[in-house]
Amino acid sequence: MTLIELVEExxxxxxxxxxxxxxxxRELVQILKDAGEIEDFDATLKAVQQREDKQSTALEDGIVVPHGKTDAVTDLRLAIGIAPQGIDFDSMDGKPSTLFFLLVAPPDMSGPHVAALAEIAKLAQSKALCKALTRADNAREVVELLTGD
Amino acid sequence: MSNLIRKIMVYIDGTEHSVTAAQYAICLASSTGAELVALYVINTKAVEDLLKARIFLQDEQVEYEHDMEADARRYLNYVNELALKKGVSVIKKSSKGSVNREIVNAVKEDEIDLLVIGELSRIRSRRDEFYDETERAMRTVPCSVLIVKDEEKVWDIYESLV
Structure with a gap:
């Protein structure tokens, strides 16, 4: 499974x-809940928060990759949030964060989990794409940008 | 047919698609008499990349590598059980590194005649950022490649195998 298969409006x-x-x-986990991708909101949030408590997953240039492992999901789950206004997320460069990729996976899917995170890491290197994503007006536009249509 | 396919390798990555590929490979090995090798690649290259990108912490790198080693054992044992039920023996193999490179190396080393893989991503992105390591291996291996589709049909074929 590739990351692109998880991208839906x-x-x-x-x-x-x-x-x-x-x-x-909480808002990112709620996206998954609203989309019917998870049932246990609290367990999913706890997994993501536990990782975040060790060190912020905010990288440079506004990109954040919260992630975690939890039995609350049976497959990889992705949520994308965009905050054009910028949010303080303790980023490496001290700049406000704008582009959020939340990825959660069950503990026994470490291989696909790592592969999907690696794809996000690669995507984060494309400054032009990340800038375009941050400027997107709606979910449809994000899907089009990521699929390259 | 038995001379045409003497050695089959199925690539397992922990997805449902790869388990379906394993079921198909077991049926194929049973009907051709070919030797069956199941390969799981512990993707240490991706973990190293995540550490460099600072998405992973040092202790996460160690944790995820251990998880993947456990996954490798679990999935290879599962495939072995599936095969034994049908009277087929499997050579379990795991390696560490880049998925694409490890598959290609294993195919060459073991002189594989046919590589069996699970269904590839149904959604294609024209962006270079999104690439599928298995698809890359499919394009690079020197042997023929079989992509297994239709989970339900394959399950029926596997179940009907005596």
Whole structure:
């Protein structure tokens, strides 16, 4: 399974409404809940928060990759949130974060989990694409940008 | 047919598609008498990339590599059980590194005649950022490649195998 297979309009939210880190994590997990991708909201949030407590997953140039392993999901689950206004997420470069890729997976799918995270890492290297994603007006546009249509 | 396919390798990556590929490969090995090798690649290259990108912490790198080693054992044992039920023996093989490179190396080393893989991504992106390591291996291996589709049909074929 490649990351692109997980990208659908119903797992994308623009703009994110939260203003701080804990709320953003909740909002991203809520996207999965609303899309019917998870049943156990609390367990999923806990998995992501536990990783985030060790060190922020905010990289440079506004990109954040919250991730975690949990039995609350049976397959890889992706949520994308875009905050054009920028949110303080303790990023490496100190800049506000704008592009959020939440990825959760069951513990026994470490291979596909790692592969999907690696794809996000590669995507994060494309500054032009990330800038275009941050400027997207709606979920449809994000899907089109990622599929290259 | 038995001379045409003497050695089959099925690539297992922990997805449902790869388990379906294994079921098909077992049926194929049973009907041709070919030797069957099941390969799982522990993708340490991706983990290293994630550490460099600072998405992973050092302890996560160790944790995920251990997880993948456990997954490799679990999935290869599962394929072995599936094969034994049908009277087919499997050579279990795991390696570490880049998925594409490890598959190609294993095919060459073991002189594989046919590589069996699960269904590839149904959605294609024209972006270079999205690439499928298995698809890359499919294009690079020196042997023929069989892509297994239709999970339900393959299950029926596997179940009907005496």
């Amino acid at each position: 119903n797992i994308i939210k623009i703009p994110l409404e939260s203003n701080d880190k804990p709320d953003v994590l």
